[in-house]
Amino acid sequence: MLPLNILQYLFLLFLLVGNVSGVGVNYGTIGNNLPSPKKVAQLLQSTLIDKVKIYDTNPAILEAFSNTGIDLIVAVENDLVANISGDPSTAEEWFTSRVSPFIPATSIVAIAVGNEFLTTSEQLDPTTLAPAMQNIHSVLIARGLDRKIKVTTPHSMAVLSSSFPPSTSTFAPNLVPTMTSIVEFLAETGAPFMVNAYPYFAYRDNPSRIDLQYALLGNSSGVSDPKGFKYTNMLDAQIDAVRSAINAIGFGNRTVDIAISESGWPSKGEPGDMAATPENARTYNTRLIERGDSNRGTPMRPKDSIEVFVFALFNENKKEGGASERNFGLFNGDGSKVYEVDLSCKFCSVTEGKLGFGERVSGGPRGASVWCVAKPHADEKVLQAVLDFCCGPGGVDCREVYGSGACFEPNKLHAHASYAMNAYYQMHGRNYWNCDFKGTGLVTFSDPSYGACRYPQQ
Ligand SMILES: *[C@@H]1O[C@H](CO)[C@@H](O)[C@H](O)[C@H]1NC(C)=O
Ligand SMILES: *[C@@H]1O[C@H](CO)[C@@H](O)[C@H](O)[C@H]1NC(C)=O
Numbered sequence: 001m002l003p004l005n006i007l008q009y010l011f012l013l014f015l016l017v018g019n020v021s022g023v024g025v026n027y028g029t030i031g032n033n034l035p036s037p038k039k040v041a042q043l044l045q046s047t048l049i050d051k052v053k054i055y056d057t058n059p060a061i062l063e064a065f066s067n068t069g070i071d072l073i074v075a076v077e078n079d080l081v082a083n084i085s086g087d088p089s090t091a092e093e094w095f096t097s098r099v100s101p102f103i104p105a106t107s108i109v110a111i112a113v114g115n116e117f118l119t120t121s122e123q124l125d126p127t128t129l130a131p132a133m134q135n136i137h138s139v140l141i142a143r144g145l146d147r148k149i150k151v152t153t154p155h156s157m158a159v160l161s162s163s164f165p166p167s168t169s170t171f172a173p174n175l176v177p178t179m180t181s182i183v184e185f186l187a188e189t190g191a192p193f194m195v196n197a198y199p200y201f202a203y204r205d206n207p208s209r210i211d212l213q214y215a216l217l218g219n220s221s222g223v224s225d226p227k228g229f230k231y232t233n234m235l236d237a238q239i240d241a242v243r244s245a246i247n248a249i250g251f252g253n254r255t256v257d258i259a260i261s262e263s264g265w266p267s268k269g270e271p272g273d274m275a276a277t278p279e280n281a282r283t284y285n286t287r288l289i290e291r292g293d294s295n296r297g298t299p300m301r302p303k304d305s306i307e308v309f310v311f312a313l314f315n316e317n318k319k320e321g322g323a324s325e326r327n328f329g330l331f332n333g334d335g336s337k338v339y340e341v342d343l344s345c346k347f348c349s350v351t352e353g354k355l356g357f358g359e360r361v362s363g364g365p366r367g368a369s370v371w372c373v374a375k376p377h378a379d380e381k382v383l384q385a386v387l388d389f390c391c392g393p394g395g396v397d398c399r400e401v402y403g404s405g406a407c408f409e410p411n412k413l414h415a416h417a418s419y420a421m422n423a424y425y426q427m428h429g430r431n432y433w434n435c436d437f438k439g440t441g442l443v444t445f446s447d448p449s450y451g452a453c454r455y456p457q458q
């Protein structure tokens with residue numbers, strides 16, 4: 001067990017921040033010197049990285065991440081989108097052969113349909129994207145997996161016709177019909193709008209006009225938007241530009257979360273690229289990780305925290321394009337760090353071990369034992385609403401807290417709500433936002449079970 005003072009500390013911390021966040025990373029594999037997926041899974045278990053996004057459904061990776069407590073986002077490759085779009089049975093087949101064999105041991109929480117599908121140079125039909133997402137979603141509904149596994153698609157910033165000033169940004173006119181279908185789908189299914197955003201490229205191509213600190217997620221003196229928002233860094237401005245474009249197609253009062261599916265900074269570029277240095281990469285990625293691990297929003301939506309996937313886990317030596325493309329990694333192929341960046345997990349391991357391949361890390365696998373309960377002095381009105389929600393539309397089986405159930409006693413709203421909140425949290429993939437419940441939920445490391453009343457774990 002953890003010493004009491006640590007528990008108290010964690011408890012206070014959760015009380016203060018309200019939820020636990022984590023950081024995602026993109027695990028690309030276009031290299032001939034990369035470690036085995038098993039080694040990668042081991043490495044990541046000792047870090048604050050709790051979500052891994054891949055670009056396919058590589059079975060070795062899906063297998064390696066089973067029972068690790070790390071969530072995976074898998075992808076439908078661009079060249080499969082048209083076929084899946086045209087034929088529901090192709091979607092079914094894809095899911096059955098690529099994903100089904102690995103769940104639930106591997107926690108797959110999202111399927112990215114295509115990558116930058118609407119803006120790649122390949123000849124791809126934009127009208128196939130939304131129906132492909134819908135067909136995959138239908139497969140999930142049929143299997144009762146649609147709550148656990150979200151369907152989305154990562155875009156590049158090039159889907160915007162302009163990104164500045166952020167409040168006036170819109171999607172490129174030719175993409176509006178497709179974007180409208182996609183955003184509608186995301187709003188209905190509760191999936192995030194994913195965008196790949198790289199202040200690095202903007203700075204690299206315009207170093208004399210852009211403040212380096214503004215690009216590096218620093219505290220630049222700021223850029224003002226005509227609507228009064230003030231931006232101290234470019235990534236925030238990019239996120240709000242996407243927000244405005246979404247609002248402009250008429251979804252202003254519906255919630256669509258924005259997630260940064262890729263962002264990063266290379267440690268090396270072409271000769272003459274002054275931006276791509278290990279120092280800048282370290283600065284950007286350190287701040288990006290800090291940002292992903294915090295609950296901060298953007299000037300337009302200060303309270304909506306932004307999920308972040310760092311690009312990328314490894315330098316990929318076989319990637320095409322300029323030198324920077326092969327140097328976005330936090331790690332080299334041999335598992336050593338490209339530069340010093342702190343990935344230690346403040347929540348999942350008491351003793352911080354040294355990170356890196358071949359070094360033993362103390363502390364067990366992260367995420368194995370974690371529950372969600374109601375905060376001690378949570379507002380009863382909210383708790384009642386939460387209980388009604390969980391046991392109704394939330395889909396929790398609440399028989400244990402009724403009548404003769406093992407968790408009926410103590411017959412207290414707080415206890416019943418805790419049970420339902422935990423069941424909901426476990427069922428929905430244990431994302432920190434699944435234990436928010438309007439600020440009444442609390443993530444805990446001690447098992448709230450008592451007597452015959454067992455709080456389920458994922
Ligand atoms: C898509 O379907 C067509 C027709 O069945 C097939 O010829 C083609 O190989 C498929 N494409 C992919 C990428 O599987
Ligand atoms: C920016 O300033 C805020 C408030 O002064 C501070 O909390 C934060 O750490 C600074 N961020 C960076 C990246 O310097």
Ligand SMILES: *[C@@H]1O[C@H](CO)[C@@H](O)[C@H](O)[C@H]1NC(C)=O
Nearest residue numbers: 247249250251252253254255
């Ligand atoms: C959203 O906005 C539209 C148009 O302004 C309005 O008709 C609708 O009632 C609003 N919906 C909600 C849920 O607020």
